Amino acid sequence: MRFTSEQRLDDGVLEREFTLGExxxxxxxxxxxxxxxxxxxxxxxxxxxxxxxxxxRARHSAAxxxxxxxxxxxxxxxxxxxxxxxxxxxxxxxAMQAGEPVDEIFESFVGPLVEKAVPEWRTTLDxxxxxxxxxxxxxxxxxxxxxxxxxxxxxxxxxxxxxAGGYVPRAQREEARQVTIPLxxxxxxxxxxxxxxxxxxxxxxxxxKEKTLHANMGGHLGTPWFEREDGDRFFGRHLK
Amino acid sequence: MRFTSEQRLDDGVLEREFTLGExxxxxxxxxxxxxxxxxxxxxxxxxxxxxxxxxxRARHSAAxxxxxxxxxxxxxxxxxxxxxxxxxxxxxxxAMQAGEPVDEIFESFVGPLVEKAVPEWRTTLDxxxxxxxxxxxxxxxxxxxxxxxxxxxxxxxxxxxxxAGGYVPRAQREEARQVTIPLxxxxxxxxxxxxxxxxxxxxxxxxxKEKTLHANMGGHLGTPWFEREDGDRFFGRHLK
Numbered sequence: 146m147r148f149t150s151e152q153r154l155d156d157g158v159l160e161r162e163f164t165l166g167e168x169x170x171x172x173x174x175x176x177x178x179x180x181x182x183x184x185x186x187x188x189x190x191x192x193x194x195x196x197x198x199x200x201x202r203a204r205h206s207a208a209x210x211x212x213x214x215x216x217x218x219x220x221x222x223x224x225x226x227x228x229x230x231x232x233x234x235x236x237x238x239x240a241m242q243a244g245e246p247v248d249e250i251f252e253s254f255v256g257p258l259v260e261k262a263v264p265e266w267r268t269t270l271d272x273x274x275x276x277x278x279x280x281x282x283x284x285x286x287x288x289x290x291x292x293x294x295x296x297x298x299x300x301x302x303x304x305x306x307x308x309a310g311g312y313v314p315r316a317q318r319e320e321a322r323q324v325t326i327p328l329x330x331x332x333x334x335x336x337x338x339x340x341x342x343x344x345x346x347x348x349x350x351x352x353x354k355e356k357t358l359h360a361n362m363g364g365h366l367g368t369p370w371f372e373r374e375d376g377d378r379f380f381g382r383h384l385k
Numbered sequence: 386m387r388f389t390s391e392q393r394l395d396d397g398v399l400e401r402e403f404t405l406g407e408x409x410x411x412x413x414x415x416x417x418x419x420x421x422x423x424x425x426x427x428x429x430x431x432x433x434x435x436x437x438x439x440x441x442r443a444r445h446s447a448a449x450x451x452x453x454x455x456x457x458x459x460x461x462x463x464x465x466x467x468x469x470x471x472x473x474x475x476x477x478x479x480a481m482q483a484g485e486p487v488d489e490i491f492e493s494f495v496g497p498l499v500e501k502a503v504p505e506w507r508t509t510l511d512x513x514x515x516x517x518x519x520x521x522x523x524x525x526x527x528x529x530x531x532x533x534x535x536x537x538x539x540x541x542x543x544x545x546x547x548x549a550g551g552y553v554p555r556a557q558r559e560e561a562r563q564v565t566i567p568l569x570x571x572x573x574x575x576x577x578x579x580x581x582x583x584x585x586x587x588x589x590x591x592x593x594k595e596k597t598l599h600a601n602m603g604g605h606l607g608t609p610w611f612e613r614e615d616g617d618r619f620f621g622r623h624l625k
Contacts, residue, residue, distance in 0.1 A: 334589070334598075345585070348600070349574070357609075358574075360588070360598035369597075371622065375615070382611065 146272040158207040165272050168265050169223070170194070170216035172273070173207035180280030181212040182384035183273060185266060185295075185302070187288040189311025190251075191221030191258050198366075199287070202373060206286075209377045211384075212279045216269050218262035230254050241338075251312035259290045259314065266291070267299055274301075284380045289347070293317040296324045304328070304383035306376050309344035310336045310365045321350040328356040329379040331372060336365045386512040398447040405512050408505050409463070410434070410456035412513070413447035420520030421452040422624035423513060425506060425535075425542070427528040429551025431461030431498050438606075439527070442613060446526075449617045451624075452519045456509050458502035470494050481578075491552035499530045499554065506531070507539055514541075524620045529587070533557040536564045544568075544623035546616050549584040550576045550605045561590040568596040569619040571612060576605045 151161040157176030162169070171194055175181055184206055188199050194215040203213040217224045226234075233254035240247050273279055282303035285292050289307040296305055297320050305324075309332040313321075330348050334341065348358050357379075361369050391401040397416030402409070411434055415421055424446055428439050434455040443453040457464045466474075473494035480487050513519055522543035525532050529547040536545055537560050545564075549572040553561075570588050574581065588598050597619075601609050 354602055355609075356602055358598065358600035360600075362594055362596055369595075371618075374618075378611070378614075 146276070154204060156204075156208045158204055160204070160207075165216075165269055167224075168216050168218065168269060170214060170269060171200075171203070173203050173213045174278060175207050175210050175212070177210070179278045181210060181278060182282060182284065182380070183212045183214065183270075183279050184284040184286050184380060184384075185270065186213055186215045186286045187218075187262075187266070187291050188215075189288045189290075189308060190255060191218065191262070191288075193217060193222035195222070202286070202376075205373050206377055206380070211284075211377075211380065212273070214269065214273050216265060218258075218265040220258050220261055230258075247338075248312075252314055255290060255312050256314040256316060259294050259317065262291055263294050263298065266295060270299070270301065282384050284384050286376065286380075289313050290317045293320050293324055296326055302326060304380060306331065306379060308368075309333070309347070310339045312339070313343075313347060318347060318350065321347055322352045324351050325353045327379075327383050328353050329376065330356060330358045331368065331376075332358060332360040333365055333367055334360050334362050338365065386516070394444060396444075396448040398444055400444070400447075405456075405509055407464075408456050408458065408509060410454060410509060411440075411443070413443050413453045414518060415447050415450050415452070417450070419518045421450060421518060422522060422524065422620070423452045423454065423510075423519050424524040424526050424620060424624075425510065426453050426455045426526045427458075427502075427506070427531050428455075429528045429530075429548060430495060431458065431502070431528075433457060433462035435462070442526070442616075445613050446617055446620075451524075451617075451620065452513070454509065454513050456505060458498075458505040460498050460501055470498075487578075488552075492554055495530060495552050496554040496556060499534050499557065502531055503534050503538065506535060510539070510541065522624050524624050526616065526620075529553050530557045533560050533564055536566055542566065544620060546571065546619060548608075549573070549587070550579045552579070553583075553587060558587060558590065561587055562592045564591050565593045567619075567623050568593050569616065570596060570598045571608065571616075572598060572600040573605055573607055574600050574602050578605065 146163050146165045149162045159174045161172045186203050194217050206213050237250045283301045285302050285305040290313045292305050292307050304327045306329040332344050386403050386405045389402045399414045401412045434457050446453050477490045523541045525542050525545040530553045532545050532547050544567045546569040572584050
């Protein structure tokens with residue numbers, strides 16, 4: 146893991162860009178609280194790690210005592226996409242504009258995206274936990290489909306907060322029953338592109354006994370600010 | 386309002402029994418924080434104010450800076466019941482044991498119970514707000530059907546936390562659209578006697594824009610301890 150830049154933010158949080166082989170990442174660490182529990186944070190559908198909403202969430206959690214890391218996994222964010230992925234995304238835009246069904250298009254590229262992302266997140270986790278000042282247990286926050294796959298395959302992850310607003314491939318919907326770590330599942334009640342009933346069915350399917358659903362009014366981008374604090378408290382119960 | 390007994394609890398909370406005409410009530414006030422915002426707390430279906438879960442919630446909120454009050458309204462708790470109410474409750478027990486539908490029986494006695502309770506809660510609110518050390522704005526917590534009726538008819542109530550586990554008469558399900566104050570709606574995902582879909586439909590129906598659903602695993606009595614703290618924070622955002 147090679148750090149390529151760093152800046153100290155107003156609240157004392159250290160924000161560092163890194164590369165790990167081909168993987169670009171960002172690590173936020175709090176000023177105090179050594180060793181800090183680690184939260185892996187990812188955007189639904191492989192959106193870029195530099196996306197302002199993810200950065201704001203990461204900085205907030207780091208200011209509250211967590212080390213937070215994100216990467217652009219293969220095919221995600223600013224990483225190169227395969228010709229097939231480019232084609233799928235073009236098909237998706239066209240279908241959305243035409244009001245046509247999009248499930249099969251999402252399935253065709255989110256499924257492989259998750260499969261390719263998982264080993265890179267695990268490699269990153271190995272490297273992060275070898276750094277001074279970062280310790281387990283590990284939490285996960287954000288992209289539901291990736292989080293299900295990681296929660297099932299990576300025993301170091303002890304608690305997860307999932308955002309319901311994103312396509313979950315059939316394979317991960319089936320794997321949901323094998324997830325047994327504590328979960329906080331965040332749903333926007335009128336998320337434009339994500340059917341409410343499908344999210345409620347997924348919440349029902351998770352195998353864990355200790356799962357909580359938080360649903361708020363409004364569309365995909367309308368999550369209220371206090372859910373950030375609720376997320377920190379959830380991780381506080383399980384990681385600290 | 387006449388105080389009939391008082392005790393000082395370990396955390397400094399003052400717990401006082403009172404009567405207001407025929408109405409028996411309990412008031413919890415915090416040691417510090419004068420004037421304290423007021424929370425009216427009621428159990429679904431008119432369960433007694435002395436019930437340990439309600440008392441524990443009230444003491445918790447009082448220890449966190451709220452004045453909390455509850456009453457046994459007409460026909461509720463330890464107050465005398467009409468012959469019709471006694472009959473309805475006997476019918477209910479019989480129907481539940483036989484596994485027969487209970488909606489119409491609930492409708493026959495919860496509807497009138499709410500109607501009779503509302504004026505007594507409003508009278509109590511008048512008396513409470515005239516006490517030194519208690520101030521608005523006012524919150525409401527607990528019994529959903531009564532809370533809907535109060536939220537629609539009592540403009541001094543500014544925020545409400547409802548527990549989904551209780552029968553809501555048709556009249557209040559229709560009135561839900563007129564509720565516009567901020568809401569926290571607490572659902573037990575596998576509540577034995579209360580259909581999940583009906584609770585989700587009610588959450589959807591509330592007219593307010595600022596409503597949050599918290600759903601947790603388990604049956605009617607399984608609400609996890611951290612929801613008490615979440616409730617205090619919800620009221621903290623709206624009453625403090």
